[in-house]
Amino acid sequence: MSVTSGAPLKVLVLVKHVPDAQFDRHLTGSDHVIDRSESILSELDEYAIESALQLVEARGGVKAGHTVTALTMGPERASGAVKKSLQMGATDGVHINDPALAGSDAAATSLVLASAVNHLGGFDVIITGMASTDGETSIVPAQLAERLGLPQLTMVSSLELGEDGVLTARRDSDTTSKTLQAAAPALVSVTDQGEEARYPNFKGIMGAKKKKTVSLSLSDLGLEASQVGFTGSWTKVDDASPRPPREAGTMITDSGNAGVELVDFLADKKLL
Numbered sequence: 001m002s003v004t005s006g007a008p009l010k011v012l013v014l015v016k017h018v019p020d021a022q023f024d025r026h027l028t029g030s031d032h033v034i035d036r037s038e039s040i041l042s043e044l045d046e047y048a049i050e051s052a053l054q055l056v057e058a059r060g061g062v063k064a065g066h067t068v069t070a071l072t073m074g075p076e077r078a079s080g081a082v083k084k085s086l087q088m089g090a091t092d093g094v095h096i097n098d099p100a101l102a103g104s105d106a107a108a109t110s111l112v113l114a115s116a117v118n119h120l121g122g123f124d125v126i127i128t129g130m131a132s133t134d135g136e137t138s139i140v141p142a143q144l145a146e147r148l149g150l151p152q153l154t155m156v157s158s159l160e161l162g163e164d165g166v167l168t169a170r171r172d173s174d175t176t177s178k179t180l181q182a183a184a185p186a187l188v189s190v191t192d193q194g195e196e197a198r199y200p201n202f203k204g205i206m207g208a209k210k211k212k213t214v215s216l217s218l219s220d221l222g223l224e225a226s227q228v229g230f231t232g233s234w235t236k237v238d239d240a241s242p243r244p245p246r247e248a249g250t251m252i253t254d255s256g257n258a259g260v261e262l263v264d265f266l267a268d269k270k271l272l
Helices: 043-057 076-088 106-120 140-148 202-208 258-268
Strands: 010-014 017-019 039-041 067-073 092-096 125-129 152-156 158-161 166-172 177-183 186-190 213-216
Touching: 010 043, 010 106, 017 076, 039 043, 039 076, 043 067, 043 076, 043 125, 043 158, 043 186, 067 076, 067 106, 076 092, 076 202, 076 213, 092 106, 106 140, 125 140, 140 152, 140 186, 152 158, 152 166, 152 177, 166 186
Parallel strands: 010 067, 010 125, 067 092, 092 213, 125 186, 152 186
Antiparallel strands: 017 039, 158 166, 166 177
């Protein structure tokens, strides 16, 4: 295994192009899919990229031959997620782009990603964010690990790779912290409790233009259209309707007894 033999460390990071949280989300079409016209790299995936970069930098970085590959799936504009990853420091990118992918749920997505990992091969560590900020299922990392037969360290806030090839991770809750370990190759999902992701600088932005991105289709991965998209998904949205407008709140004007009125209001709502 390369992590113990002195060979270059190969890390794969899964990234996703998601609707910008600054804008309201909308469903579109008869299949009720999310409108992705205003999309960016998922903020939670930036923590995954940062974790990957720190792993390779701890061993000498790119100059020592270590690599961080950013992988995404989606339509043409999803390449923006790979582009941002390259600007942050990833060494190369992979974009799975096929019209049949539209409408894929978590299960179909994990199938495609697993096929891509097997096609590319040779990764020592696979890192993902804790969830995508559009679907927010948090189940793709576990599904992917199961499909690949890899140990999984999920929802971790810090990650280290020892010279013996063992990954050590810390999982934090509100009251406790747990230390988890697994021998590489393994899959890891990281939370937003780790170190802040770096911001692309001018050198990184210019350097990303020279980095290689490979495009893959379903046929490259040995998959049929019937295995993905709406047909291959385990779940679907049958119906959807706009959320009702927010009702006007209760205004309390202070005329000397606002405190009493506020307490009465909270008591009436059983909030006290």
